Amino acid sequence: MPAKYMIHTQTAPNRFKPFTKSGIIAWTEGCLGCRACVKKQCVYRVYINRGLDTKQMIDSIDNQCMNCLRCVQGCPMELIHKSINPEYAALGDSHWTPDIIAQLWDQAETGKIPVSGSGYSGPFSGPGFDSMWTDMSEIVRPTRDGIHGREYISTGIDLGGTPRHLTFTDSGDLESDQALLVNIPLPIILRIPFFGSCGKDIIKGWAMAARGLGTFLALPNEMIKGELVDFKENLIPIISPGQHCSGDGLEGVRLVEVPWEKNCKDISQKIKQAHPSVLISCRTPLVRGVEERVLSIVDSGVSIVCLEGSSWGQSMDDNSIFLKDIIRSIHLALVENGMRDEVTILASGGLAMAEHVAKSIICGADGVVIDFPILIALECRMCGRCTKGLPCPVEIDQAEPSWVASRVINLLGAWHNQLLEVMGAMGIRDVRRLRGEAGRAIFFEDLDRNTFGSLGKIGEGYELE
């Protein structure tokens, strides 16, 4: 049995004060000057240790407050209020929500699983992955050795396909080619996000993280130069659409990504001829009819297909179709055609939380490719200023490569632990066995249909009482 895969995390402090969800508004006007002022009674000494970060005008009372509301309720003159912090509410968008961003910051800083307190106060269902609930039946029977202890749960996956059958010579020797496989200990590959204020040092930091984690960083082929050449073994060069590639400069790489386009088969062939040991991954956008396209790609001998959804986890041409649904239908199409094991399916686009990794795999992917989380790990606020030529509010391009690497390793350390938690609770000991286990999850749409479908539709003009 290979050594147990562990991600060693180490606190990597924020460079800027993170925005907090709420803020305190405390008037001094009207104060009675009570001897036992509620401000003195704050157990976290928030008012006593008050300070101001002038760079961002962040008041420490917002950052240190633990939201117990004791001071708000205790002031006899009701001079203390709590409010939503507008800077926090402005983070990201409807998919990359402020809560998701703040959780990613926290995981990148501490390397720990986010804990939001007792109970769950959010909605029980929502769009996309939020309409999936995983079976946690084994949570009542924890393993004797503990999932973070001696219990061996594998999160490793093989990239590449296995042949449909083996052929042997008359003398009994294996005739068919050996399957070309690359093993990664974590079903997560990093990809450079399509925007972000990231210079050479940031990319070097991401490459260091990919090496440290034993996985890959995918980035445009033309970026691999200078110091990055040393990291080739953990880099996936992405051939740009329309780019001519005969395989030059690909010495030392293990995997290449080619975009789906008319001549992608020719490019794959050329690369294969020049470097027989290089695996080819074909990236295809998720659009209507993608199932057929994936079947034809696999048929042509490509053994890794990377599905590319939108940054909001939807189909590229229809935002009512979510990543989870397309992964499911592609997985089933491959199973029905008896081709599932000939290909590794990687899902990407809008994957923002650790649970999205497990859920993508349950839907039928082998692994995932993440992009913006590795930028948000560096305190990115998803504000889009860098796309408009405005200065980055968190000066991401000034970050040191070693800090970048630690932040990403911390983030993936926290995600790895969450994956272990989910698999432990499901009683699954190998992430390869989680693939396509849709029977171990409940989908809200199915539940809704099965429960209320027979009642028919509500006619126009009627309302449920």
Place this chain on the structure above:
Amino acid sequence: MSEEKKLTLGLFYCQHTPESSELDRQSLEEKYGKSIRLFPVPCSGRIEPIHFLRALEELTDVAYVITCPEGECQYFEGNLWAKKRVQRTKEIIESIGLGGDRIGIVMNSKENPRSLAVLADEIMENIIHLKPSPVLNPYR
């Protein structure tokens, strides 16, 4: 020859100011570049003299706050407190000979509510005659 330093404005604004979303804020940043620093606040009454004083020391040459119209504050009296605090801060900085017009407050009006962009333009117009602040930390 060093370039002539541009006057900088630190602008705190109540989050209920019309048309003051993140995108509106970024449009203003595009328009004014480094001359403006914008800080949305949950309530204008949240700003205390210390915020203005530290802003003048570390951030910008001038600091202003935009409040809701009188009687419209979500927290009832926040904008009235903001007015008093601005007055108090003016007195403090005048006492050190800095000129009270480096601090200001603009109350939006109920009848004629103006957007963040319009208010920012008005403030910029108002302060254009001021000289760069002698107390602003040059190494900030």
